[in-house]
Amino acid sequence: MTISVLLADDHAIVRDGLKLLLESRPEIRVIGEATNGRDAVKQAARLRPDIVIMDIAMPELNGIEAASQIREKCRSSKVILLTMHSST
Secondary structure (H helix, E strand, O other): OOEEEEEEOOOHHHHHHHHHHHOOOOOEEEEEEEOOHHHHHHHHHHHOOOEEEEEOOOOOOOHHHHHHHHHHHOOOOEEEEEOOOOOO
């Protein structure tokens, strides 16, 4: 069984790293990438991935709102939200 994944992050280096890591597993296939929340919602509705891995802080539509819209449109897709906070 192949697990389909949509990656959504506004940083190409993060998407590339996650894709490389995920696709090292034969049962996982990255079927799409998005650079902002609106695009993530559109791609999820079109591609119907098993899993969406998404950054919380993205342009145009934040990851929390995008995740909510994805869950409404793609009930079978699971959403994993990523975040990174720096403290000084």
